Amino acid sequence: xxxxxxxxxxxxxxxxxxxxxxxxxxxxxxxxxxxxxxxxxxxxxxxxxxxxxxxxxxxxxxxxxxxxxxxxxxxxxxxxxxxxxxxxxxxxxxxxxxxxxxxxxxxxxxxxxxxxxxxxxxxxxxxxxxxxxxxxxxxxxxxxxxxxxxxxxxxxxxxxxxxxxxxxxxxxxxxxxxxxxxxxxxxxxxxxxxxxxxxxxxxxxxxxxxxxxxxxxxxxxxxxxxxxxxxxxxxxxxxxxxxxxxxxxxxxxxxxxxxxxxxxxxxxxxxxxxxxxxxxxxxxxxxxxxxxxxxxxxxxxxxxxxxxxxxxxxxxxxxxxxxxxxxxxxxxxxxxxxxxxxxxxxxxxxxxxxxxxxxxxxxxxxxxxxxxxxxxxxxxxxxxxxxxxxxxxxxxxxxxxxxxxxxxxxxxxxxxxxxxxxxxxxxxxxxxxxxxxxxxxxxxxxxxxxxxxxxxxxxxxxxxxxxxxxxxxxxxxxxxxxxxxxxxxxxxx
Numbered sequence: 001x002x003x004x005x006x007x008x009x010x011x012x013x014x015x016x017x018x019x020x021x022x023x024x025x026x027x028x029x030x031x032x033x034x035x036x037x038x039x040x041x042x043x044x045x046x047x048x049x050x051x052x053x054x055x056x057x058x059x060x061x062x063x064x065x066x067x068x069x070x071x072x073x074x075x076x077x078x079x080x081x082x083x084x085x086x087x088x089x090x091x092x093x094x095x096x097x098x099x100x101x102x103x104x105x106x107x108x109x110x111x112x113x114x115x116x117x118x119x120x121x122x123x124x125x126x127x128x129x130x131x132x133x134x135x136x137x138x139x140x141x142x143x144x145x146x147x148x149x150x151x152x153x154x155x156x157x158x159x160x161x162x163x164x165x166x167x168x169x170x171x172x173x174x175x176x177x178x179x180x181x182x183x184x185x186x187x188x189x190x191x192x193x194x195x196x197x198x199x200x201x202x203x204x205x206x207x208x209x210x211x212x213x214x215x216x217x218x219x220x221x222x223x224x225x226x227x228x229x230x231x232x233x234x235x236x237x238x239x240x241x242x243x244x245x246x247x248x249x250x251x252x253x254x255x256x257x258x259x260x261x262x263x264x265x266x267x268x269x270x271x272x273x274x275x276x277x278x279x280x281x282x283x284x285x286x287x288x289x290x291x292x293x294x295x296x297x298x299x300x301x302x303x304x305x306x307x308x309x310x311x312x313x314x315x316x317x318x319x320x321x322x323x324x325x326x327x328x329x330x331x332x333x334x335x336x337x338x339x340x341x342x343x344x345x346x347x348x349x350x351x352x353x354x355x356x357x358x359x360x361x362x363x364x365x366x367x368x369x370x371x372x373x374x375x376x377x378x379x380x381x382x383x384x385x386x387x388x389x390x391x392x393x394x395x396x397x398x399x400x401x402x403x404x405x406x407x408x409x410x411x412x413x414x415x416x417x418x419x420x421x422x423x424x425x426x427x428x429x430x431x432x433x434x435x436x437x438x439x440x441x442x443x444x445x446x447x448x449x450x451x452x453x454x455x456x457x458x459x460x461x462x463x464x465x466x467x468x469x470x471x472x473x474x475x476x477x478x479x480x481x482x483x484x485x486x487x488x489x490x491x492x493x
Contacts, residue, residue, distance in 0.1 A: 001223045001417065002199075003209060004183050004216035007126050007161050013179075013212070017205040026090050028202070029058065033065030035200040036153060036176050037073075040066075044118060044149075046074045051116030053080050053107065053143055055123040055136070055157075056087040062153050063122025064094035064104075071101040078116060079104040082123055082139045109138045113146040121150060121170045123157035126182060131167025132158045140168040149173050156193045159184055164381040169193045179204045181218050186406040186418045187382035188369075217417045224458045225492055227451050240269030241444030244293075244310040245437065246332065247317045249300040253279045255318025255343070255433045258478050260287045262437025263314065265485035266456070268444050274304050301328050307335040314440030316345030317433040326352055333358035338443045342366045342436040350374035356396065362449045363398040364439050368432065372402050386416055399449045401457060403432060409453045417454060421461025425468045430478025435460045438485070462488040 005013065018025050044050075052067040054060035064079065071077045081104045087095075098104065113119055121143055123136065132140055140158050143150060151174045155161060158169035161182040175185065175197040184190050185197050232239075243263050248256030253275065260273045260283065273283055274293040283292045295301050302324045307313070315332055319325055321344050329348055332339065339360055341349065346367050349355055351374075359365075367375060372385070376392050379385040386408065393400040393410040400410045405424070409417040438460055442452035466487050467480040 001217040002180060002220055003212060003214045004181055004186075004218055004418075005209075005212055005214055006183075009212055009214070010126060010180070013204050013208050016208045017203070020205060021203075026093050029061055029090050029094070030065060032062055032154075032178050032202045033069055035178070035202050036062070036066050037069045039176050039198060039200055040070070040151070041073065046076075048117045049076045049078075049115060050118045050120065051078045051080065051113050051146075051148070052120040053082065053113070053123055053139055054091075054104070055082055056085055056091050057125060058088050058090055059122050059125030059153060059157075061088060061091035061094045062125075063120060064091065064098045066120060066122065066153065068094070068098045068101055077102050080107040080111065080113070080139075081105070082107045082135055084135050107135070107139050107142070109135065111142060113142050113148070116146065116148050119143050119146050119148045119150050120153060121157050121172065122153040123170070124155075126155045126161045128158065128160060132169075133167075137168045140170050144171050150195075151176065152194075154178050155182055155184075159190065159193055164383050165190065165193070171195075174198065176200055178202050180209070183216055186218070186408070187386075188404060189382045191405075215413075215415045217415065219417060219420045219454060219458055221458075221492065224455055227447070227455045228493060229445070229447075237269035240267055241311045241441070241446065242270045242309060243268045243272070243440050243444035244304075244307065244313045245271065245273045245290075245440060246301055246304055246313065246315040246328070247273060247319060247433070247436075248275045248279045248283075249318055249320040249322075250276065250278045250298075252318030252320065253282045254430065256283060257286045258430045258433040258482065259314060259317045259437035259440070260290045261479075261482040262434035262485070263441035263444075264289050264437075265482055266438040266441030266445075266459070267489075268441035271441070272310070274301065276300050297324065301325050304328050304332060307332060307337065310337060310444070311446070312338045312340070312440055312443035314340040314342070314436050316340075316342035317436050319344045321347050321351065326355075330355060330358065333360065336360045338449065339363040340366065340436050340439045340443065342432060343371070346371045346375060359396045359398055361397040363396070364401065364443070364449050364453055365392075365396070365398060366401045366403060366432065366435060366439065368403045372400075386410075390414060390416065399453045401453055403435070407457045407461070409450075409457060411450050419457040419461055421458050422464050423461075423468045423473060425473035425476035426461070426464040426481070428477060431460075431464070431481055434478055434481045459485060459488045459492065462491060466491065
C-alpha cells in the first residue's frame with residue numbers, strides 16, 4: 001500500500017532526502033519539474049499555448065522550472081508571477097534560469113489569462129495553512145475564469161492537504177502530485193478542485209517512507225495481490241466456505257440475485273440464499289448454483305433457521321425495513337458469525353440502535369453516505385466524516401466501508417485505507433448488492449475482515465473498470481460487475 005503522509009512528514013521527507021541522498025534542494029526541484037513535464041508532454045503537444053502562474057515560494061520555483069523546460073521543447077509559454085511574499089532561494093535560482101527563454105510578467109489585479117489553452121497552477125504548494133487572500137485570491141479567480149485546461153502542480157492552490165478547505169481554490173482539471181497522494185485528494189468535497197490526479201515519482205527517500213508512521217493508506221495492485229489464496233489441487237467445495245445470504249423481499253428480489261451471483265464469483269464453495277416464499281422460483285431460476293432457504297412468510301424475511309451451519313453471513317440487500325424482519329436480524333446478530341451488513345440491515349440498525357452492540361466483532365458494514373449518516377449522524381465535512389467512520393469501527397470492533405469513489409475502509413485499529421479501483425459507471429442500482437456478495441464470499445473462505453474488505457473493494461472496482469472498458473460508462477449495470485469478476489481475478493493473478 002502507498003502511505004499517505006501528513007504535510008509535516010512530507011517536509012521531513014524532503015529534508016531527509018536532501019541530507020541523506022545527498023542532493024541539493026534545487027536539483028531535487030529540477031527532478032520534480034522534469035517528472036511533471038514528462039507527464040505533460042505525453043498528453044499535450046507544442047501546438048498548445050501554455051500559461052504558468054507562479055507564487056514566489058518553492059511551488060512557484062517548480063512552475064518556473066516547468067516553464068523553462070517546456071519552452072525548451074518549443075511550447076509557447078507565458079509566465080505570471082504573483083508577488084506578495086518572500087522569495088525562496090530555489091525560486092530565485094529558477095527565476096534566473098528562466099530569463100534566457102521566457103520573460104515573466106507580474107500578475108496584478110485585473111490581469112486576464114486569456115490566450116492560453118492550458119494554465120499550469122504553481123501558486124501555492126501543500127504547506128498552505130490559511131485561506132488565500134488579496135492578490136493571491138485574485139490570481140486564483142483569474143485561473144478559474146480562464147477558458148483553459150487547468151493543471152495543478154502537486155496540489156491545487158488554495159487547498160489544504162490535511163484539513164477541510166475554505167476560501168478560494170483553483171478548480172483543476174488535472175493535478176500532478178509528487179511522490180505520494182494527499183489525503184484531501186481522496187475525499188468527495190475536493191473533487192471539483194482536484195479533477196483527475198496523477199502521482200509522479202521524484203526519487204524521495206524510500207527508507208524514510210518505509211519507516212514513516214501513518215494510519216492512512218492507498219491500495220495498490222501489488223498489496224492486494226498478496227491477499228489472494230491459491231487453490232490446492234485436491235481441494236473441494238467444502239474448503240472454500242459455507243456462506244449464507246439473507247436478502248430480498250417482494251419487488252426487490254433482484255438484490256438477492258445480484259448478491260448471490262457476487263458471492264459465487266468471489267469463489268465461495270457453498271452458498272445458501274435465504275429469501276421469502278415469493279423469491280424461491282426467481283432464485284432457483286436465476287442462480288442455479290445457489291441453494292435456497294425459504295422463509296415462512298410470503299413477502300419478507302422473518303425467520304432464519306440453522307444459522308450455525310455457516311461460516312459467514314451477509315444480510316441486507318432488498319430485505320426491506322418492516323417490523324417483522326427485525327427479529328430475524330436480531331437472531332442473525334446473536335449467532336456471532338462474521339457478517340456483512342448492508343442496505344436495509346444498516347437502516348434497521350439505525351432505527352433499532354439497541355441492536356448495535358450485537359454486531360459480531362470482525363464484521364463488515366458497507367454503508368453508502370446516506371446510510372452512514374443514519375448510523376453515525378451528520379458531519380460537517382468529509383474530514384469529520386472520516387473521524388465518525390473511525391469511531392464507529394472502533395465502537396463495533398468491525399470494519400466500516402463508506403462506499404463511493406475511493407471507497408474508504410476504516411478498521412478498529414484506526415486505519416483508513418482508500419481503494420484505487422472503480423469508476424462513475426458503477427453509480428447505478430445493485431452494485432452495492434454485488435459487493436455484499438463478494439465480501440460475504442471472501443469472509444466465508446476464511447479471509448479476516450480487514451483482508452476481505454481490501455480484496456473485496458479492489459476486485460469489485462476492478463471488475464467495474466474492466467466492464468467500463470468493454471461497455472463504456474453510461475451503459476454499465478450491476479450485473480456487468482458480476483460478469484467481469486472472473487476477469488478481475490485473472491488480471492490480479
